[in-house]
Amino acid sequence: MSQFVQIAAFQPDLAPNLGSLVRLGVCFNAPVHVIEPCGFPFSLKLLKTRALDYAEHAEVHHHDSWEAFEAKKPGRLVLLTTKGATDLWDFKFQHGDCLMVGRESAGVPDQVHDAVDGRVKIAMPGGGRSLNVAISAGIAVAEAHRQLRG
Amino acid sequence: MKIVLVTPEIPYNTGAIGRTCVALDLELILIKPYGFSLDEKAVRRAGQDYWKHVHLSEYDNWESFLLDRKPQQESLYFFEEHGAQSVYTPEYQQDAYLVFGCESAGLPAEVLDGMDDRVFHLPMRNPLVRSLNLANVATAVIYQAMRTQLGG
Numbered sequence: 001m002s003q004f005v006q007i008a009a010f011q012p013d014l015a016p017n018l019g020s021l022v023r024l025g026v027c028f029n030a031p032v033h034v035i036e037p038c039g040f041p042f043s044l045k046l047l048k049t050r051a052l053d054y055a056e057h058a059e060v061h062h063h064d065s066w067e068a069f070e071a072k073k074p075g076r077l078v079l080l081t082t083k084g085a086t087d088l089w090d091f092k093f094q095h096g097d098c099l100m101v102g103r104e105s106a107g108v109p110d111q112v113h114d115a116v117d118g119r120v121k122i123a124m125p126g127g128g129r130s131l132n133v134a135i136s137a138g139i140a141v142a143e144a145h146r147q148l149r150g
Numbered sequence: 151m152k153i154v155l156v157t158p159e160i161p162y163n164t165g166a167i168g169r170t171c172v173a174l175d176l177e178l179i180l181i182k183p184y185g186f187s188l189d190e191k192a193v194r195r196a197g198q199d200y201w202k203h204v205h206l207s208e209y210d211n212w213e214s215f216l217l218d219r220k221p222q223q224e225s226l227y228f229f230e231e232h233g234a235q236s237v238y239t240p241e242y243q244q245d246a247y248l249v250f251g252c253e254s255a256g257l258p259a260e261v262l263d264g265m266d267d268r269v270f271h272l273p274m275r276n277p278l279v280r281s282l283n284l285a286n287v288a289t290a291v292i293y294q295a296m297r298t299q300l301g302g
Contacts, residue, residue, distance in 0.1 A: 125174060125300070126176070128200055135169075138286040149238075
């Protein structure tokens, strides 16, 4: 199967959300990149437990820092953000794109916001500050799949 | 549009879906029985401080929901892994009810009876694995259903 998209979690605060992202990655054949520091001790074994019975299918890449991740840059970086961004529906996804979510508590620092290749926001006409990071990633991955499914 | 969860089992999922309903200003309809109490901390934790803003309705069972709301068949959209059509296919009605089953068993046969052409699935890319969790599937589906209303 051709490469679809990838998922990146920037300094995730909460292990259950990272588990959900890994499960999302498995269902869509999307590798997951974890960028340290995490808000919890990162353990591949524990993470795979959280991804339930999909452990053997999970492809997880662990990066020591933003700088280490950026140096390897796995694809076009597309940040899901609430700030100054293109509407999800107007963004043209490409195969190999890496969809990145920020920290639950603080998003990403300006330096990272400025360094990415695309910024996508998910409409919230009812208000509220944000959606859960794993929920947001699922919404974006489903839209990318709609656009790229051929 | 309205979101319907039929006998949800896991408080996290209902809370997370509730949070998304607030973000989209959609009513959340729950069909009893639940596998948890709505007072549980887990619901509010997943829904964060949004849970208190959820426009929530509850029904004792599917029949009382049908009796009260009297939905047209064309406005009912059921979501199941085995649904014959993709969620990307339909033009969703403005007054659509998006209906999701419980985490362990999906929607009961009596709800789906006669509704074969109303069942949809979210396509994924790995045929080896079973499914996403309910909150992830439901929220991705809800946004797809709302796409044209949201300008997409």
